[in-house]
Amino acid sequence: MSEALLVVEDLHVEIPTRRGTVEAVRGASFTVERGETFALVGESGSGKTMTCRAILRLVHPPGAITRGSIRFQGRDLVHLPEREVQRIRGTTVVMVFQDPMTALNPVLTVEEQITEAVPRSPSPASRRSRALELLRQVGMPDPERRLGAYPHQLSGGQRQRVMLAIALARRPALLVADEPTTALDVTIQAQILRLIVRLQKEYEMALILVTHDLGVVYQVVDRVAVMYAGQVVELATKADLFAHPRHPYTIGLIRSIPSVDRRRRLTPIPGIPPDLVGLGPGCPFAPRCAWASDECRAGEIPFLRVGEGHWSRCLKALQVGAAADA
């Protein structure tokens, strides 16, 4: 079998700071197949954005990838010369950033920013009509009139849609989308997700979707990686993850999901996430975990196979799983 489109193995990203080294990503591993929809979910601050940035080699210095490999279409992105990476970035791999206000250029109009991304085509007029078409596809109201707008003249959700239009203009093989629909209402969210899914089929585009919305995960993705404290702690198909979670953090996440149908009591996970400076050995979730015992606090926790295509970084995965399934 040929290798997956993207293979991330034992990825480490470290950021030196005055307080010490922040271990933002501490050994993340996963693969993404051609055309697949893959979700990265997890605790705020767990390294989802950093992982995405690493894939595009966009970690800001002094932060750096310190270990591990990222192979995309068989090529090692970690060691590729910057010029090559630049060519890949923005053509075959494209990222939509979490914060549209800082990622958009405040002094360029919407039109200027989108046409810049449209592959060189014969005439400015055709680039303009392509920009219009893209704006329409992402559900921008009055697209003709928004071409001349600057980012600050748009609502939060409109900015997010401009970001998406720019990304889709490039027809990438892999779209890395960091919270692309959080500022959007559900009807437009549904529309944009349908659009992305359609384009995925059309271009065989793979998607890494970073999201907090487990409802969205449930409705659109194939597989899910759950991150905690810089590690992937659970990796499974969507169906397995929701029906048979095998990590205590995942179970906590699932119990925290609010619903429109039922106003049940939410049970937040007690405690706070660990400081990523000077993390000792042992499971970083142990201080918040009801199942934790001495062995959990002792050594490295291996990523254990707990089922077909299902992995968990928990020594108690089987006990935990039995309790969750009950």
Added chain:
Amino acid sequence: MPEPLLEVRDLVKHFPLPRTLLDAALRRPQETVRAVDGVSFRLSRGKTLGLVGESGCGKSTLGRCILRLYEADEGEVRFGGVDLMRLDERELVPFRTRMQVVFQDPYASLNPRQAVGHTLLEVLDVHEIGAPGERRERMAHLLTQVGLSPGDAHKYPGEFSGGQRQRIGIARALAVEPELLIADEPLSALDVSIQAQILQLLLDLRTSLGLTMLFISHDLRVVRYLCDEVAVMYLGRIVERAATEDLFANPRHPYTIALLSAVPEVWSRPRDEIPIEGEPPSAMRIPRGCRFHPRCPWKVERCLAESPALERVRPDHEVACHVATARPAAGLPEAPAARPETAPEG
């Protein structure tokens, strides 16, 4: 009826449309975006009103007008009986403590060159909250309340993730113990676990401090959990307002119904979304009659001509829809047959 803490009457805010060179060359007339186009509501002390609606329908603009961060074109904003629109900048100062805001975009609203502990201490100092000797401890407590650790005080905004920065914004707003908190999408950048924690915090503050909130959100699930009442906005107007349970149990406006049907839920198959037809609405050329009619599967003749006003259909439930108010007890007629999925074509 006790006087509401916040009352908004017929608020209007229009923006001149950005003009392109082409517009100027063709001497097109200046157009305007009717971002907020006649909004009225009352919010009682200690209550939480959820404001939901399509992206771009004017929610953030409404929030900013209430805070006088934008000058509204028309209407009144009364806070504790005082019309804020008549006050000058100096007279507004005390109100700037009593009302606080958490912005939608946390990146833009924090000073990147200041450690966040310093930012919080400065807020406590300026507003003279607590005795000077106790402020450090208070600052640490605020950080803990929003799920960060006291050690985070030394970090700069750039050292935090998106969700962490959002929480700093919440801590800063809560620092001065405001009476009214306007929260613009405060939870959308947070994972559900932290979200649950902050929801719990807001609920607690409501009980312990009697905090009043205007909670702007796209997430109907969160709104249902937190809010006493919900107002649904569409193209600059409120089209439905009701007690939360009633809105979710008996939504009446076609837009609300569509909105509820589109919520992505876990453990439910994608439900039959009620299709909203047509182009997204334009806040520049607002349709005649009911502003929702071009996309409404239930529209009748009257909707094309006459703009519906908010009318009471049940106790504590108002809706602006000719079809819904004609059948106050029954709700809308049978939903029109679901259309084949319409992928947005370019």
